[in-house]
Amino acid sequence: MIVCVCRRVSDRDIARHAHAGMGFDDIQFELGVATQCGRCEGCARDVVAQCHASRPVAALHNMLVAPHAHGAGV
Numbered sequence: 001m002i003v004c005v006c007r008r009v010s011d012r013d014i015a016r017h018a019h020a021g022m023g024f025d026d027i028q029f030e031l032g033v034a035t036q037c038g039r040c041e042g043c044a045r046d047v048v049a050q051c052h053a054s055r056p057v058a059a060l061h062n063m064l065v066a067p068h069a070h071g072a073g074v
Helices: 011-019 024-031 041-072
Strands: 002-004
Touching: 002 041, 011 024, 011 041, 024 041
Parallel strands: none
Antiparallel strands: none
């Protein structure tokens, strides 16, 4: 779905950058989202927040699993 019509930025573009660890300000600078009319800013921020909200659980899971995996081979 196109989030930013002015710059033709999709939710997938925003999500890809957010999953790479970028915050909204960095994504805005990189993609130009919400830099013209500004109507898409709320939606773009929501996409970034959803991506970041889903990430800590996976990161925590990986941190908990990794020590056990290393200890099993010793």
